[in-house]
Amino acid sequence: KNEVEQSPQNLTAQEGEFITINCSYSVGISALHWLQQHPGGGIVSLFMLSSGKKKHGRLIATINIQEKHSSLHITASHPRDSAVYICAVESPLGGNQFYFGTGTSLTVIP
Amino acid sequence: GAVVSQHPSWVICKSGTSVKIECRSLDFQATTMFWYRQFPKQSLMLMATSNEGSKATYEQGVEKDKFLINHASLTLSTLTVTSAHPEDSSFYICSASVPHPSTVNTGELFFGEGSRLTVL
Numbered sequence: 001k002n003e004v005e006q007s008p009q010n011l012t013a014q015e016g017e018f019i020t021i022n023c024s025y026s027v028g029i030s031a032l033h034w035l036q037q038h039p040g041g042g043i044v045s046l047f048m049l050s051s052g053k054k055k056h057g058r059l060i061a062t063i064n065i066q067e068k069h070s071s072l073h074i075t076a077s078h079p080r081d082s083a084v085y086i087c088a089v090e091s092p093l094g095g096n097q098f099y100f101g102t103g104t105s106l107t108v109i110p
Numbered sequence: 111g112a113v114v115s116q117h118p119s120w121v122i123c124k125s126g127t128s129v130k131i132e133c134r135s136l137d138f139q140a141t142t143m144f145w146y147r148q149f150p151k152q153s154l155m156l157m158a159t160s161n162e163g164s165k166a167t168y169e170q171g172v173e174k175d176k177f178l179i180n181h182a183s184l185t186l187s188t189l190t191v192t193s194a195h196p197e198d199s200s201f202y203i204c205s206a207s208v209p210h211p212s213t214v215n216t217g218e219l220f221f222g223e224g225s226r227l228t229v230l
Binding site: 033035041042043044045048056085086088098101103 | 148216
């Protein structure tokens with residue numbers, strides 16, 4: 001059983017659509033990270049959050065600690081948003097252990 | 111944002127040789143760096159956590175004698191794949207964190223560009 005589950009695994013959207021990627025986890029966490037990995041392999045940290053909601057441009061991340069669930073939303077999606085989005089949680093057990101989701105591959109079609 | 115540089119981006123080596131990958135934080139001091147491995151179409155797998163001036167903490171199943179990690183300064187960590195074999199071929203990525211002293215969190219992560227290792 002994976003400590004972090006992401007859905008969907010693959011997602012294709014038309015340009016302009018509102019996109020939601022979900023992340024559920026089963027461990028106690030001190031923080032949750034949303035990462036973006038482009039086809040070339042480079043990874044960018046989009047958000048680190050431990051409660052509530054954060055917004056950066058067209059990206060919004062929310063987390064519900066009680067439900068152990070986080071969502072990443074992309075408004076007005078664009079082809080350049082095409083990437084793999086990875087949810088990672090940081091657990092304080094064992095000295096800040098990281099667990100990674102398997103990623104959501106997003107393709108935005110013009 | 112903070113910049114993490116990884117070198118080399120690509121490396122091809124013969125089986126049995128050792129390969130060193132460097133991870134540098136360019137504009138901040140990183141007390142903690144992380145090393146990951148990623149196979150095609152799979153997510154990141156954390157290999158080890160590297161703290162400056164101390165021995166790295168390896169994840170279960172990662173051979174510490176195979177993957178040597180050194181974090182001698184606050185801006186440089188190295189991963190050496192010793193006696194590399196074709197099954198070690200993978201994409202290796204490092205990240206460094208900007209610590210938040212007021213929280214228990216590791217802090218925001220900044221990733222290197224990754225190093226693609228091919229062992230012939």
